[in-house]
Structures are given as C-alpha cells and as structure tokens.
Amino acid sequence: MMRRLFLVLTVALALTAGDFEDGREMFNLGHYEKAAKLFEKACVAGDKRGCYALEYMPSAARQARSDYQAVSKKYEERCRHGDAAACFKLGVKYNYGLGTRQDYRTAVTWYQKACEFxxxxxxxxxxxHYVDGKGVPQDYTVAGKFFEKACAEEVPAACAWLGYLYGHGYGFERDDKQAAAYYQKACEKGDARGCYYLGHMYDKGIGFRQNYAKAAELYEKACASGVADGCSGLALLYQYGYGVESDEKRAMELYGKACDLGSDEGCRFYRILKGAGR
Structure with a gap:
C-alpha cells in the first residue's frame, strides 16, 4: 500500500511539470487568468517554477500585453533603484520565457542585481546557473561564491551545495571538514540533501570516525523528506545490521520507497530481496 502511495505521489509531481508548461503557454498567448490558475496549481503541488512565475504575474496577469510591457519597464526602473524583488521578477520573466523569448543570459543579469541587493x-x-552552465559558462568557483552569499542569508540548499563543492574539490580545494560543516548547517536548516550527504560521510568514515548509527539517523531524516539515496543508504544499514538491528523486511520496504522515488539502485535491491522470498 505504501509503495503504491509513493508511486502516486511521484506521478503527481511529474504531472505538475505539465501544469507549469501549460501555464507558460497560456501566458504567452495572453490568457493570463488561465495561466495564473495553472501556475498556482503547479506551485501548490510543489513545482517551484509555478511559484516563481506567480511572483512575477500578480500585477501583470490580468492586464493587456501592452500594459504588461509597461509593468516590465516599471520593474526595470525599480530594479535600478535597488529593489531586489523587482530584479528577481525580471529574472523570472527571462528564465522561464514569460511574455518573451526564454533567455538565460538576460535572466542571470537581473538575478545578479537582485543578489547584489x-x-x-x-x-x-x-x-x-553557474553549476549548470545556463546562460553563463560553467564555473564552480563563481558558483561557490554565490552559494556562500546565499548560505550566509540562511538558504539551506546553498549550504548543501557548498558542502558538495568542498567535498568533491569543485571550485575549492577539497576540504572534508568544511564540507561536513556546510552539510550540518544545511541539514539543521531543513535541507534533506544536506542530511543525506552528511550521513554518507559518517557511513563511509569520510572526515569522521565511521559511525553507522549516526549515518542511520541522518539517512532517516533524508529518506523521510523524499531523498531516494537516503532511503537506499538506510536500507543497506538495515539489511546488514550496521548501526541498527538487522531487519531485512524493513530493508526491503526502504528499497521499495527508494525505487518509487526514482532510484535504479533501490529498484534493483528491492527485486533482489523480494526474489529471495524475504
């Protein structure tokens, strides 16, 4: 029953991508009311792109295209006078192609102003954008600088990314202690990937003395928040009794959850345990 529920949730999240794309199409056709409803639907279902689009739309969605362009000019003027929100909304406009051609490079220009403010x-x-090379050359060093600013502003996902860059030597000299510190901060602030990566460090003895019990605790947090790797990592600990009491039934459940969340490894191990009649 639980596996079926997770599958339904995964499919539902996939469908929200269609709500956003449909909303963008309606917006660019001038059907602003329909676009707003689709963006709101996507946002409520967890698609952040829908939320970002709604940030841009409120004062423009119900106006004629000419009025909408006038609103864009007002945002440009406000941005130039230090209004970070206006700069952000202009970045959203170009990042997602709302009423204009999608242009990552121009989006980055406006985002950079918002960041500076x-x-x-x-x-x-x-x-x-710098990690993915969207609108700018891929550059982990520059990405790291922006993540540092964001992490200092208490953005958990940025702290997790900093941990990843330090832990893998991307843009910085590899530093496991720094990686762990950023993962810890990210996890404490609610970023599930941060919890997973910190758990992985305890699991493998990277930067710490190996501690399976601590790894299990962190994997549990990550898995509960929908991180497939966290579920797989915790399943492995239950399968072999590392840091937790051995429980192959629980391991199979966790592999199944990881599978439903999109993990090929989770699917493979779920089939293996199920085939063994456990």
Missing part, C-alpha cells in the same frame, strides 16, 4: 534565494539561483 541582498536576496539570498536569488544568489542561490545564480549559483545553480
């Missing part, structure tokens, strides 16, 4: 969330988005 102290918007940590936008600094994080900029860091992701």
């Amino acid at each position: 102290g918007d940590g969330e936008v600094c994080y988005k900029l860091g992701r």
Whole structure:
C-alpha cells in the first residue's frame, strides 16, 4: 500500500511539470487568468517554477500585453533603484520565457542585481546557473561564491551545495571538514540533501570516525523528506545490521520507497530481496 502511495505521489509531481508548461503557454498567448490558475496549481503541488512565475504575474496577469510591457519597464526602473524583488521578477520573466523569448543570459543579469541587493534565494539561483552552465559558462568557483552569499542569508540548499563543492574539490580545494560543516548547517536548516550527504560521510568514515548509527539517523531524516539515496543508504544499514538491528523486511520496504522515488539502485535491491522470498 505504501509503495503504491509513493508511486502516486511521484506521478503527481511529474504531472505538475505539465501544469507549469501549460501555464507558460497560456501566458504567452495572453490568457493570463488561465495561466495564473495553472501556475498556482503547479506551485501548490510543489513545482517551484509555478511559484516563481506567480511572483512575477500578480500585477501583470490580468492586464493587456501592452500594459504588461509597461509593468516590465516599471520593474526595470525599480530594479535600478535597488529593489531586489523587482530584479528577481525580471529574472523570472527571462528564465522561464514569460511574455518573451526564454533567455538565460538576460535572466542571470537581473538575478545578479537582485543578489547584489541582498536576496539570498536569488544568489542561490545564480549559483545553480553557474553549476549548470545556463546562460553563463560553467564555473564552480563563481558558483561557490554565490552559494556562500546565499548560505550566509540562511538558504539551506546553498549550504548543501557548498558542502558538495568542498567535498568533491569543485571550485575549492577539497576540504572534508568544511564540507561536513556546510552539510550540518544545511541539514539543521531543513535541507534533506544536506542530511543525506552528511550521513554518507559518517557511513563511509569520510572526515569522521565511521559511525553507522549516526549515518542511520541522518539517512532517516533524508529518506523521510523524499531523498531516494537516503532511503537506499538506510536500507543497506538495515539489511546488514550496521548501526541498527538487522531487519531485512524493513530493508526491503526502504528499497521499495527508494525505487518509487526514482532510484535504479533501490529498484534493483528491492527485486533482489523480494526474489529471495524475504
């Protein structure tokens, strides 16, 4: 029953991507009311793109395209006078192609202004652009600088990314202690990937003395928040009794959850345990 529920949730999240794309199409056709409803639906279902689009739309969605362009000019003027929110909304416009051609490079320009004016969330988005090479050359060092700004502004995902860069030597000299510190901060602030990566360090004895019980605790947090790797890691500990009491039934359940969350490894181990009649 639980596996079926997770499968339904996974499918539902996939469908929200269609709500956003449909909303963007309606927006660019000038059907702003329909677009707003689709963006709101996507946002409520967990698609952040829908939320970002709604940030841009409120004062423009119900106006004619000419009025909408006038609103864009107002945002440009406000941005130039230090309004971080206005800069962010302009970045959203170009990042997602709302009423204009999608243009990552121009989006980055506006996001950078918003970041300079102290918007940590936008600094994080900029860091992701430099990691992914969207509109800018891929550059982990520059990404790290934006993540540092965002992490200082208490954006947990940025702290997790900093941990990842330090832990893998991308853009910085590899430093396991720094990686662990950033993962710890991210996890404490609610970023599930941070919990998973910190758990992995305890699991493998990277930067710490190996501690399976601590790894299990952190994997549990990550898994509960929908991180497939956290579920797989915790399943392995239950399968072999590392840091927890051995429980192959629980291990199979966790592998099944990881599978439903999209982990090929979880699917493979779930089939193995199920085939063994456990």
